[in-house]
Amino acid sequence: MPLLIKDLHVRYGALEAVQGVNITVPDGKVVGILGANGAGKSSVLKAVAGTIRSAAGEIWLDDKRIDGMGPHQSIKLGLATVPEGRRVFAGMTVEENLRLGAYSRNDKPGIEQDLQTMFERFPILKERRKQHAGTLSGGEQGQLAIARALMVRPRFLLLDEPIQGLSPVITDLFFDIILKLRDEGVTIMMVEHNVHFVLNLSSYLYLMEQGKVRIEGEPKELTSSEYVQMMYLGR
Amino acid sequence: MRFFKKDYGPAWALFLSAIALMVYVLVEYNFTVFVRVSMNGIVLGLTYLLVALGLALMWGVMHLLNFAHGQFFMMGAFSVWYFMVRVDVLTKYLPIVPAYLISLVLAMVIVGMMGTLVERYLFRRFGGDLLPALLISLGLGLILAQAMILAFGLLTKSIPTAFAGSQRFFGVSLTNERLALVISALVLLVALWWLVSHTKFGRAMVAIREDQTAAALQGIDIGKFRLIVMFIGSALAAVAGGLYGPVFQVTPEMGTGPMATAFAIIVLGGLGSLPGAGIAAFFLGFVESFGATFLGATIAQFFTFAVIILVLIFKPTGLFGHGGH
Ligand SMILES: Nc1ncnc2c1ncn2[C@@H]1O[C@H](COP(=O)(O)OP(=O)(O)OP(=O)(O)O)[C@@H](O)[C@H]1O
Ligand SMILES: [Mg+2]
Numbered sequence: 001m002p003l004l005i006k007d008l009h010v011r012y013g014a015l016e017a018v019q020g021v022n023i024t025v026p027d028g029k030v031v032g033i034l035g036a037n038g039a040g041k042s043s044v045l046k047a048v049a050g051t052i053r054s055a056a057g058e059i060w061l062d063d064k065r066i067d068g069m070g071p072h073q074s075i076k077l078g079l080a081t082v083p084e085g086r087r088v089f090a091g092m093t094v095e096e097n098l099r100l101g102a103y104s105r106n107d108k109p110g111i112e113q114d115l116q117t118m119f120e121r122f123p124i125l126k127e128r129r130k131q132h133a134g135t136l137s138g139g140e141q142g143q144l145a146i147a148r149a150l151m152v153r154p155r156f157l158l159l160d161e162p163i164q165g166l167s168p169v170i171t172d173l174f175f176d177i178i179l180k181l182r183d184e185g186v187t188i189m190m191v192e193h194n195v196h197f198v199l200n201l202s203s204y205l206y207l208m209e210q211g212k213v214r215i216e217g218e219p220k221e222l223t224s225s226e227y228v229q230m231m232y233l234g235r
Numbered sequence: 236m237r238f239f240k241k242d243y244g245p246a247w248a249l250f251l252s253a254i255a256l257m258v259y260v261l262v263e264y265n266f267t268v269f270v271r272v273s274m275n276g277i278v279l280g281l282t283y284l285l286v287a288l289g290l291a292l293m294w295g296v297m298h299l300l301n302f303a304h305g306q307f308f309m310m311g312a313f314s315v316w317y318f319m320v321r322v323d324v325l326t327k328y329l330p331i332v333p334a335y336l337i338s339l340v341l342a343m344v345i346v347g348m349m350g351t352l353v354e355r356y357l358f359r360r361f362g363g364d365l366l367p368a369l370l371i372s373l374g375l376g377l378i379l380a381q382a383m384i385l386a387f388g389l390l391t392k393s394i395p396t397a398f399a400g401s402q403r404f405f406g407v408s409l410t411n412e413r414l415a416l417v418i419s420a421l422v423l424l425v426a427l428w429w430l431v432s433h434t435k436f437g438r439a440m441v442a443i444r445e446d447q448t449a450a451a452l453q454g455i456d457i458g459k460f461r462l463i464v465m466f467i468g469s470a471l472a473a474v475a476g477g478l479y480g481p482v483f484q485v486t487p488e489m490g491t492g493p494m495a496t497a498f499a500i501i502v503l504g505g506l507g508s509l510p511g512a513g514i515a516a517f518f519l520g521f522v523e524s525f526g527a528t529f530l531g532a533t534i535a536q537f538f539t540f541a542v543i544i545l546v547l548i549f550k551p552t553g554l555f556g557h558g559g560h
Contacts, residue, residue: 051448075454087449089442100442103435104454152454 002027003048003156003187008057008067010043017043019211020057023189024204030178030188032198035208041191042084044208045160048189049081050074061156075104078155082162084191086145090134094125097133097144101151111151118147121177138165146174150181157181159190163197175201199223246514246554249546253518256525264529270407272528273521278413278482280520281420285475286493287500287512288427289468295444295507296464299358299368303376304472305494307346311473312480312489313383314342316392326395335397339419339477343470350469351462359458376490383487392485416478423474424513427467431509440464444507496523503543504554511555518542 003025010018018040025031033041047054050071059067066074071081080101089097098118102111119126122143128136133144146162159178163171171194178201182188192198198205199219207215207228215225222228261269286308293299301307318325318338325334353375361367398411431437442450443460451457476490483489496519503519504511519539526535546554 049452051451070456070458071451072454072456075452081452083449083452087446087452089445089449091445092441096438100438100450100453103439148453 002060002062003189004058004060005044005048006058006060008044008047008059009055010040010047010052011055016055017211018047018054021208021211021213023206023213025187025189026203028182028185028187029203030182030190030201032202032205033189033191033208034193034195034198034205035214038210039208040211041208042160045081045084045158045189045191049079049083049158051081051083072104075152078152079158080149080152080154080156081158082145082149082160084160086141088133088136088141088144088148090132092133093130094128094133094136094144095130097148098125098151101148104152110153114151114153118150122147139167139170142166142174143170146177154186157186157188159188159192161192162190163192163194171197246511249514249518249542249554252542253521256521260525260529267406268528270405272524274404274407274409274413275528276517276521276524278416278520279523280517281417281424282475282479283493283496283500283520284513284516285420285423285471285478287497287504287516288424288509289471290497291501291504291507291509291512292440292464292468292471294501295509296440297354297358297363297461299363299365300372301350301353301465301468302369302372303353303379304372304468304497305490306376306379307349307469307472307490308476308479308493309383309485309487309490310346310349310379311342311476312394312485313387313392313476314345314473315339315477315480316394316485318342319394320392321387331395331397335481339474342473342477346473347466347470350465353469354461354465359461380487380490389487394481394485396481410482412481416482419474419478423471427471428509436463499539499543502553503546505552505556508553508555511553514554 003023005021005023008018008021009016021040021044023031023033023044033044035041043052046052047067048059050066050069050073054067057067058065061074061077061079064077066077066079089100092100095115098115099111102114105111119129124140125144125147128140133141136144142162142165146159149157163174166174175197178188190198190202199222202219204218205216205222206213207222215222215227217225257269257273260272286304290300290304293301315335315338318341319334325337329337353372357371357375358368361371396412398415401408401410402414403409431440439450439455439460442453442455443457447457475493479493500512500515500519504513504515522539522542523535526532526538530538550556
């Protein structure tokens, strides 16, 4: 299902962090958002997730307008989020975190089955099942955060710096998981600073700067742009 | 549960000093006096605990305190008095026990609804900030107390007891109405404990307390939860008032003392911690009961707050505090 962001504005008091951004995420594709610190990437993602209110513009999921909806409403439409900084529940066990991920669901057998699936995909989570999430390493928390989001059985996934601080092995694991999700038909919007990771996964990219989209295009177009080469690829 | 870890030195110190106090009374006086004063401590502790738990729930989920909570306790007592005495429909057609129980339930519903209205139309309107909530609810409390005076006059009211007679424990008699208070409070506490630790609702509540944004992202409707928590917390204050009313007296100011104690309890127990509130409530109930009997009410109060200050010096987040958020 496609996600459409039309002329989105986000304000924090006097600061206009997002100034008229248009983004399209086509059905079953991965779209990446790049940009320097403070460019407004997370603000766009939070507005879609519903954890902050947009000041103006429209956000559409399929044929439903979701700006103004709370996360508890958009999650019912199949939207799941891995927020910036992961935000796992530190005082709860790994398993409790995963079960909370399925809070919006009522199909008990399906939840149990998905829990097993997560433990197979992320063996370390099975090992740490009864351990408090706060005692996990950063990389382990990263795995828990994405597993928790997958417990929603999302049709649409928002990822804010999912591989930040992950080792190369786990980064490869995430790469495969995201590809697999895409092939299963999940539509994905991803903010990430690791340019190569985003370039290799995304079918389309947006580069944000100071609250606006500066350049957009397919990975090939972006890598051939002089600006991107200079700023992001260090050539 | 995760509540029982970390550094609980002050909790142990408090526990041991309470034991020491009891041993002192046992040695200096006789066993009967000890039992009588202990039972009184339990009655007070449970009443305060019901009031304090409402505040602890609110703080945990909303990071807000309703300063009209003491007046909600008073409104609970007034509601029961209203249905039992003022309009005599219930008592006319029903035996006194069901009439009393129905009055209690009505009081919980009415005051619970008041709580949800306060959240929906006052707290939410001011963005859930602590300071406006403090001022608004403080004002609301004053208005409620005055309204009761205007509506029903200044005279002290009393609620007829639904449970006449008494039981003997260790040679000391305990009136049935106090016993009813103890049993009802225990039933409510068990129900609350079950709700928090064994239901999806409780898991969501713990999640909100830990990280509201992350909880929202799991699909928890924060706005709805705030309303429910205000309902439960206010209803607990109301039922405490309705149980306390027949044992003591019903006046527009009756909420002030328990409210102050309830605040002391949640600060001492660690803001938002339910087990912490439990321990603190019993401690303060016992200190009040022992202190008032053997030291005089003023010195007892001095002792109570001296203990609270000492605990906070050594552990600023309270006995079971989680620290900052
Ligand atoms: N809650 C807030 N209150 C005030 N200003 C904020 C808030 N959140 C973000 N901002 C500001 O809005 C701007 C955009 O922030 P945002 O988090 O969207 O950036 P970002 O592109 O995700 O950056 P990063 O790559 O560092 O995560 C920044 O200047 C930031 O300081
Ligand atoms: Mg960001």
